[in-house]
Amino acid sequence: MKIGFQPIGLIHTPFTELENMPIQPAGGAGVKGTVDVFEEYRAGLKDLDGFSHIILLYHFHHSRGFRPHVVPFMDSQPRGVFATRAPRRPNPIGLSVVRLNRIEDGVLHIENVDILDHTPLIDIKPYVPEFDTHSDVRTGWLELAKETVSQRKSDDRFKQDRE
Amino acid sequence: MKIGFQPIGLIHTPFTELENMPIQPAGGAGVKGTVDVFEEYRAGLKDLDGFSHIILLYHFHHSRGFRPHVVPFMDSQPRGVFATRAPRRPNPIGLSVVRLNRIEDGVLHIENVDILDHTPLIDIKPYVPEFDTHSDVRTGWLELAKETVSQRKSDDRFKQDRE
Numbered sequence: 088m089k090i091g092f093q094p095i096g097l098i099h100t101p102f103t104e105l106e107n108m109p110i111q112p113a114g115g116a117g118v119k120g121t122v123d124v125f126e127e128y129r130a131g132l133k134d135l136d137g138f139s140h141i142i143l144l145y146h147f148h149h150s151r152g153f154r155p156h157v158v159p160f161m162d163s164q165p166r167g168v169f170a171t172r173a174p175r176r177p178n179p180i181g182l183s184v185v186r187l188n189r190i191e192d193g194v195l196h197i198e199n200v201d202i203l204d205h206t207p208l209i210d211i212k213p214y215v216p217e218f219d220t221h222s223d224v225r226t227g228w229l230e231l232a233k234e235t236v237s238q239r240k241s242d243d244r245f246k247q248d249r250e
Numbered sequence: 251m252k253i254g255f256q257p258i259g260l261i262h263t264p265f266t267e268l269e270n271m272p273i274q275p276a277g278g279a280g281v282k283g284t285v286d287v288f289e290e291y292r293a294g295l296k297d298l299d300g301f302s303h304i305i306l307l308y309h310f311h312h313s314r315g316f317r318p319h320v321v322p323f324m325d326s327q328p329r330g331v332f333a334t335r336a337p338r339r340p341n342p343i344g345l346s347v348v349r350l351n352r353i354e355d356g357v358l359h360i361e362n363v364d365i366l367d368h369t370p371l372i373d374i375k376p377y378v379p380e381f382d383t384h385s386d387v388r389t390g391w392l393e394l395a396k397e398t399v400s401q402r403k404s405d406d407r408f409k410q411d412r413e
Contacts, residue, residue, distance in 0.1 A: 090255045090309050090370070092341040128340055130318030133330030137390020144307070144343060146253050155293030167296030169374040172381070177291055178255040178372050180307060182345075184382055207253070209341045211332040215392055218335070219347055220383045227300020229378055 094207035096124040098145060103204045105149060108241040115201040119188075122195035122208055129193040132211075136190045140214035141197075146207040147179035160241055161232035170227060181206070184214050257370035259287040261308060266367045268312060271404040278364040282351075285358035285371055292356040295374075303377035304350045304360075309370040310342035323404055324395035333390060344369070347377050 100120035102108045109115035122143070124132060135141065156165040157173045168176055186198040195211075263283035265271045272278035285306070287295060298304065319328040320336045331339055349361040358374075 088257060088370075090257070090372070092253045092255060092343075094251060094253070095340050128318070128332075131316075131331040131340070132333075133319060134333035134391055135330055137388065138333065139386070139388040140384050142345065144341075144345070153294075155291070156296060167298055168294040169291075170295070170297035170301065170376055172375055172378075176373060177258050177294070178307075180255075180343075180373050182305065182307070182375060184384060186384075207251075209253070210339060210343050212335055212345060213333055213389065213392065214384065214387065215335075215389050216384070216387050221303050221347060221349075221377065221379070223302070224377065224379055225300065225302040226376065226378050228297055229376065 092209055094125075094146065094209065095128045096122055096208035098122050098143065098202050098204075098206040098208055100200045100202050100204045100206075102202070105203060106242055108203065109201040115199050117198065118200045119196070119198050120200040120202065122197060122211075124193045124195065124208070124211075126193065132190060132193065132195075135187070135211065135213065138187060138213045140184055141187045141195075142212040142214050142219070143183050143185060143202070143208065144210040144212070145181045145183075145202060146209055147174035147176070147181050148207055149203065150174040150176070150179040153177050153179075162228060164228075166228055180209065184219075255372055257288075257309065257372065258291045259285055259371035261285050261306065261365050261367075261369040261371055263363045263365050263367045263369075265365070268366060269405055271366065272364040278362050280361065281363045282359065282361050283363040283365065285360060285374075287356045287358065287371070287374075289356065295353060295356065295358075298350070298374070298376065299353045301350060301376045303347055304358075305375040305377050305382070306346050306348060306365070306371065307373040307375070308344045308346075308365060309372055310337035310339070310344050311370055312366065313337040313339070313342040316340050316342075325391060327391075329391055343372065
């Protein structure tokens with residue numbers, strides 16, 4: 088069974104190459120971008136400007152195939168793909184929480200962006216701390232690595248693999 | 251352009267009807283469920299048990315079509331669909347952060363569940379506060395409504411609509 092999704096817009100960012108991108112919004116602090124929502128979906132943006140942060144779901148459109156284990160940018164050991172945020176996943180969907188600065192004519196002006204230029208947008212959801220924030224959290228192999236995330240950049244490890 | 255995704259597992263919960271479900275994990279506090287990851291994807295679960303919370307992306311498989319404005323469960327006024335977490339979206343993908351209690355034989359035992367039984371799983375990502383948690387947040391129309399979310403239940407408003 089296949090589930091079909093349709094891009095609802097395009098994300099524009101300064102990152103035109105897969106290399107040297109921030110690997111999470113934390114590393115993209117202050118980086119600005121825009122989301123161009125296609126005209127037929129713009130009416131759905133009503134009320135969104137009341138939210139300071141939004142969740143973007145998008146298609147990792149350069150990702151092909153997947154392997155169950157990947158060496159994440161933040162580590163030197165292979166980890167299970169579902170224990171990482173790596174793009175080469177069975178269903179290559181990316182998730183980033185970004186700051187929403189304003190909306191003008193169906194264009195969202197966003198900040199703290201770690202997304203490749205021209206990425207197809209799949210969904211926008213309001214970020215709600217009461218739903219999305221949790222305390223008393225353990226983060227496994229990332230415990231040691233995550234302090235350095237804002238300094239790390241991507242490289243080409245997920246680029247050329249096509250299976 | 252259509253993007254094709256494949257279910258990678260099934261989510262099992264006590265909620266067999268769309269009515270009277272909690273409408274967010276906050277309302278599903280203590281409710282337990284399981285995620286049965288299909289065999290070909292199980293190797294990807296390595297290292298996931300180090301994480302106390304995980305992000306589930308899933309298919310709102312009962313949702314058909316969408317309208318740009320919806321009256322959310324937590325409100326009495328129509329809101330832009332992207333300013334809500336309602337299931338009838340252009341691409342009907344749900345997102346919940348749940349607690350991961352343990353993994354046994356490819357089955358994830360989860361808690362704080364607000365998901366319908368038999369929901370197709372699309373992706374699992376580790377929940378990492380450094381990536382996913384934000385402060386100084388405004389939440390628009392939800393400011394007033396969200397305090398009551400743990401008491402609210404779903405009804406059938408998203409059930410019968412087929413366009």
